Amino acid sequence: MAKSPAIDRPAPKSPKSLSGLLPFLKPYRLQIGLAMVFLVLAAASTLVFPIALRQLIDNGLQHPDPGEQAMALRGNFMMLFGVAVALGLFSAARFFTVSWLGERVTTDLRNAVYSHVLEQSPAFFETTPTGEVISRLVADTTLVQTVVGSSLSMGLRNAVMGVGALAMLVWAHPTVMLQLVVTVVLVVWPATLYGRRVRRLSRASQDRVADASSIATEVLNAMSVVKSYTAETREAKRFSSATEQGFQTAIRRTRARSVLVAFIIIANAAFLLWGLYQGTQAVLAGELSAGQLGQAVLYVIIFAGAVAVLGETYGDLLRAAGATERLMELLGSTSPVQSPNKPVTSTPPTTGSTLAFQSIQFHYPSRPSQLALQDFSVDIAAGQTVALVGPSGAGKTTLFALLLRYYDPQLGQIVLDGVPIQNLSLHDLRQRIGIVPQEPVLFSSSAMDNIRYGKPDATDEEVRAAAVAAFADEFIVDLPDGYNTFLGERGVRLSGGQRQRIAIARAMLKNPPLLLLDEATSALDAHSERMVQAALESAMRGRTTLVIAHRLATVQKADQILVLEHGRLVEQGKHLELVAMGGIYAGLAALQFNA
Known part of the structure; x- marks a missing residue:
């Protein structure tokens, strides 16, 4: 029995392909606006946290009067807690709103594609395998859901946080800003290059899973033939071989991703510790307060984390762009057989048609x-x-x-x-x-x-x-x-x-x-x-x-x-x-x- 061909996975596309989702997003402008408000407020709460920490260190811990120090500490801790509460509430509201949007848009998109496919003539299915239609309805819409309901929101949130952290560093710590540019060049650039290999292995892993699914679907729809030829063991081995290939590909993908994670963590830690060392020297020399140092370190961490998340989000956007293109191809197909604009109406005969x-x-x-x-x-x-x-x-x-x-x-x-x-x-x-x-x-x-x-x-x-x-x-x-x-x-x-x-x-x-x-x-x-x-x-x-x-x-x-x-x-x-x-x-x- 010939091996079932894997469904071709979309190659990475331009994120501009996601514009095909705009008609499905337009009906939910209010929800999108609320999500953006909650997103900005959550990002702002995160950016306020280093400022509150600086106030705690400089005004609370270093106050000369013990009584005033206790009151200052209490006030600063209450401010930190207030920031944490605001961050939690705004993040929860953002998560719910964005998740609702992802589920709603995906449901609308899936319904639109399915309804459109049902309107196609049999000529459409002469060139488009049913399995590919199902793949687009399930796998591609799931990718879109991941982006609309999670990745896009995370990307926007981290973009706001990254820009905000960068602005605070430029305003308060120009020297640290220079080191940050070096970090971006020496860490993010090679990580991005290596990340392409991880994405290629991810697509290969999806293809192997599709192979196994294709075999299972084929065999389960022909169980009477399989049993009549006592081919149960043979088909089990064929499926096992496909899943083993999927396992080996997944291990290669996991190994590559583990190397990437280790590189990013170690490299970021090295640069952060070097910056922290220089900051401590500046504090000892009286050029910088301890609170300013803590504030700078937190903003650097926020910026580095935002850049890392944006790198992963960009990969998700590329995959979703390819999925969106495939879905738009289905929605763009037109059946050559159509009802006339002004159909003739007549009562059906009761004694048989001529x-x-x-x-x-x-x-x-x-x-x-x-x-x-x-x-x-x-x-x-x-x-x-x-x-x-x-x-x-x-x-x-x-x-x-x-x-x-x-x-x-x-x-x-x-x-x-x-x-x-x-x-x-x-x-x-x-x-x-x-x-x-x-x-x-x-x-x-x-x-x-x-x-x-x-x-x-x-x-x-x-x-x-x-x-x-x-x-x-x-x-x-x-x-x-x-x-x-x-x-x-x-x-x-x-x-x-x-x-x-x-x-x-x-x-x-x-x-x-x-x-x-x-x-x-x-x-x-x-x-x-x-x-x-x-x-x-x-x-x-x-x-x-x-x-x-x-x-x-x-x-x-x-x-x-x-x-x-x-x-x-x-x-x-x-x-x-x-x-x-x-x-x-x-x-x-x-x-x-x-x-």
């Missing part, structure tokens, strides 16, 4: 050189049952896709009840059509909810009536909780025939004038086929029906049989007429019925 295919020519977007349908024309009267017959790849399923406007033909048009389908809104068009696919799709919910999917506002009685008409009621009532029984993922608790009858009940509840049946009985045993066939005959009454079938026994009673080959309509008529013609259909009938 249908006309007029000179249809079509190729799939991913295969422009291969025509799926060529000059296809046919008229279908209301209430008729029309069978589509032909080898695989003849264009039968393509007709269904065009009728549902998953795609639009390059030439020709389809007319439904006298109106070209391009003139109907997509909602109205698809509401007129019910489909029972070869592989019925059931959701992870109850039997009641799965049938009601065809008509969300249907009552319980309407759902049961549809189930009775589709011969599904007889097995549903025997389930542990009846109609409220959870059917499992993709309906795994039901047999193939039972799943098919649920799908038929869903289509009947929708009650459309046009019904599409795509090989609805091809994968069933004889008993299930009889039950499903009876359900289908019930569903077809009073409706126009198009049936795709390889088993010709199921289409002998059709009003018309259309024989397709290589996208062309090559034969048309009833069963006995086509047999008498001695053409393609007659050959297929001879093979099946003689067998």
Whole structure:
């Protein structure tokens, strides 16, 4: 089994890419303003702390009068405590406001992307793997949440603190300021260069995690095949190999980050201690007070810490910029199939739809050189049952896709009840059509909810009536909780025939004038086929029906049989007429019925 490819991680981008988030931030201007106020107040509280400490040292500890000294100490400690309380309250308010913003913006962004993807035509998924869409919805939005709800706030807070500390040092200690510039050059610059290696290893680690997740998803969705080939041990080893590679990459990343942390701590400590030593010499020489020295040291620490945090925040911003670009690509995609600006409104017929295919020519977007349908024309009267017959790849399923406007033909048009389908809104068009696919799709919910999917506002009685008409009621009532029984993922608790009858009940509840049946009985045993066939005959009454079938026994009673080959309509008529013609259909009938 080939190894599943890892999803490409976005390379570092410019932080300007984050501008795509502005439409999602605009509705929350008030919260952003509050967050900025709390951020500035928290930073200001931090910057006031060294000044309060200087007052404690110079005015409290060095006061000549013992009584006055005690009062001064008490006042200075109360001031320090007041600063700490202000810092705690403003930091908590900033944290809550910014975290709320991160969660809210991420939720809005995730909902917008998901809703937009649901509006795309199948052509979109021909070039965009579903796994990549899920990755963008989950991994990329999580990165955005980290930045909006944490990193950006931390970066702004430390930028304010860093600039404030720098300004205080320039004003009070120009000499220390010069040493600070040297510290920035000799510590931050090499740390930034080495930090690029850490970020590369972080992305590599994410890729290895994606590899393991891809393997797990692939295998868990094919458990029946894995078990039938007794491949459990083999797949466990394959997953273990992927996770081991992830572990080794994570260790390399951790080792590199440990070296970076050690370098920053040791280098900063060295420069700070050197500055402190020079400061103590200045205090001994009477050039500087002890309080001024303590104040300068704290501002240097604040500045160095702010620079370190900004370095990490910048890396997060780059990663989030790449994630934002990928999300904006999804939001910027446009479906080639759109509802008209002024759709035609008409009442659906009650006796079946009329249908006309007029000179249809079509190729799939991913295969422009291969025509799926060529000059296809046919008229279908209301209430008729029309069978589509032909080898695989003849264009039968393509007709269904065009009728549902998953795609639009390059030439020709389809007319439904006298109106070209391009003139109907997509909602109205698809509401007129019910489909029972070869592989019925059931959701992870109850039997009641799965049938009601065809008509969300249907009552319980309407759902049961549809189930009775589709011969599904007889097995549903025997389930542990009846109609409220959870059917499992993709309906795994039901047999193939039972799943098919649920799908038929869903289509009947929708009650459309046009019904599409795509090989609805091809994968069933004889008993299930009889039950499903009876359900289908019930569903077809009073409706126009198009049936795709390889088993010709199921289409002998059709009003018309259309024989397709290589996208062309090559034969048309009833069963006995086509047999008498001695053409393609007659050959297929001879093979099946003689067998």
